Amino acid sequence: MTKRREFIKKSALASLTSILGTEIVFGEKMLATYAPVFLEQNDPQSLFGKHKEMTTLNDRPWNIEAKAHLLDDLITPEDRMFIRNNGVIPENIDADNWKLTIEGESAKTTKNYSLADLKNNFKSYTYQLTLECGGNGRSEFNPPAKGNQWTIGAVSCAKWTGVRLKDLLADVGLKPDAVYVGYYGKDTHLSGDPKKVVISRGVPIGKAMQDETLVAFQMNGKDIPLAHGYPLRLIAGGFPASASGKWIDRLSIRNIVHDGPKMTGTAYRVPCETVAPGTEVPEDKMCIIESMPVKSLVTYPKSGALIPLGDTFEVRGKAWAGELSVKELQVSIDFGATWQKAQLERPANRLAWQPWTAKVKLPRKGYYEVWARATDNQGTSQPMVVPGWNPKGYLNNACHRIAVKAV
Numbered sequence: 431m432t433k434r435r436e437f438i439k440k441s442a443l444a445s446l447t448s449i450l451g452t453e454i455v456f457g458e459k460m461l462a463t464y465a466p467v468f469l470e471q472n473d474p475q476s477l478f479g480k481h482k483e484m485t486t487l488n489d490r491p492w493n494i495e496a497k498a499h500l501l502d503d504l505i506t507p508e509d510r511m512f513i514r515n516n517g518v519i520p521e522n523i524d525a526d527n528w529k530l531t532i533e534g535e536s537a538k539t540t541k542n543y544s545l546a547d548l549k550n551n552f553k554s555y556t557y558q559l560t561l562e563c564g565g566n567g568r569s570e571f572n573p574p575a576k577g578n579q580w581t582i583g584a585v586s587c588a589k590w591t592g593v594r595l596k597d598l599l600a601d602v603g604l605k606p607d608a609v610y611v612g613y614y615g616k617d618t619h620l621s622g623d624p625k626k627v628v629i630s631r632g633v634p635i636g637k638a639m640q641d642e643t644l645v646a647f648q649m650n651g652k653d654i655p656l657a658h659g660y661p662l663r664l665i666a667g668g669f670p671a672s673a674s675g676k677w678i679d680r681l682s683i684r685n686i687v688h689d690g691p692k693m694t695g696t697a698y699r700v701p702c703e704t705v706a707p708g709t710e711v712p713e714d715k716m717c718i719i720e721s722m723p724v725k726s727l728v729t730y731p732k733s734g735a736l737i738p739l740g741d742t743f744e745v746r747g748k749a750w751a752g753e754l755s756v757k758e759l760q761v762s763i764d765f766g767a768t769w770q771k772a773q774l775e776r777p778a779n780r781l782a783w784q785p786w787t788a789k790v791k792l793p794r795k796g797y798y799e800v801w802a803r804a805t806d807n808q809g810t811s812q813p814m815v816v817p818g819w820n821p822k823g824y825l826n827n828a829c830h831r832i833a834v835k836a837v
């Protein structure tokens with residue numbers, strides 16, 4: 431036990447040292463549970479170049495979310511992009527010698543690609559792609575679900591550049607029994623055990639073959655930021671973002687549904703049939719999350735805004751619907767009694783979120799809430815209340831609301 435604690439303490443010390451960039455003198459005298467002051471001062475702002483209003487939910491591993499008003503840009507800039515890690519961000523990445531291996535029982539051959547191979551030998555594509563964590567909105571479930579208590583900010587829609595996964599799969603050759611592509615990344619386990627894989631998820635072969643499924647090496651026109659998967663990342667927009675593996679060095683073409691860590695059991699799965707809140711659900715009654723549900727955010731004004739009474743004012747936001755598109759967005763200022771249609775734009779490309787705007791008039795001074803509700807192209811709308819309780823707290827797509835005062 432003492433040995434184990436010593437080991438954890440040492441590896442925690444090592445990672446603190448690497449964050450600080452210098453030795454912690456007398457570090458061995460620091461209690462293992464002690465949070466050094468620099469961690470408080472060095473918020474994600476300076477560590478990851480994040481906006482000062484981003485919220486840190488956990489610093490080991492790092493999990494950081496946005497606030498709704500930070501997501502007002504059409505293309506999410508790096509500093510407003512949520513970070514979700516299951517383990518420790520890899521260090522000392524050598525992009526020049528990076529190798530992506532594609533193998534697996536359903537691969538006709540095994541091939542290795544350097545970043546230069548990917549950039550020079552395959553056509554590059556750029557798409558704007560919505561990535562939402564399956565657990566976004568978890569904080570509202572009751573009984574509560576364990577895990578990061580995301581509110582609404584674990585969603586982003588940046589521009590990703592890379593090669594199509596399907597082009598790589600064609601280069602390697604698929605056997606007819608291929609059903610899934612699993613990813614492996616270079617992040618390390620919190621335990622410090624180098625043999626333990628943190629997370630290894632992936633996508634069904636049908637998703638892998640879509641034009642927009644990328645092995646990406648750029649985000650918003652630059653190298654992918656370290657926290658978001660530098661130098662190479664799988665991007666599967668519209669699926670829970672856990673399918674988009676960061677720091678990838680291996681893809682495995684499987685003849686079974688991939689069974690890496692966090693693919694099995696209850697991880698990123700919901701009950702196949704709706705259950706009453708608090709129900710214990712056996713594993714074989716849990717289904718893998720694929721397309722994310724229809725959802726929207728009010729990104730302007732900021733909740734709490736004071737609106738001068740008078741003419742109309744502009745409310746705006748974003749809407750997305752996993753693998754589907756959004757066909758209508760409505761807003762209400764009277765707690766859902768009446769709804770007005772917003773102007774909804776088309777997505778930049780398939781699987782990108784859609785901006786919307788509405789002109790709203792507040793009839794007299796006082797407190798209001800602006801609610802937004804999106805409907806997907808199959809006619810499914812966001813629920814007004816927290817939907818389908820599930821043991822791990824996934825897929826909360828309840829309507830977003832903001833508070834405003836007419837003054």
Ligand SMILES: Nc1nc2c(c(=O)[nH]1)N[C@H]1C(S)=C(S)[C@@H](COP(=O)(O)O)O[C@H]1N2
Pocket residue numbers: 511512513514515516517561562563564586614615616617628629657658659670671672673674675676677
């Ligand atoms: N290698 C690796 N890839 C990963 C993860 C991880 O912990 N390790 N987290 C996944 C989860 S759960 C999410 S929601 C997204 C978050 O992507 P972001 O941090 O770039 O926003 O990355 C996914 N890819």
Ligand SMILES: [Mo]
Pocket residue numbers: 514562563564565671672
């Ligand atoms: Mo996630």
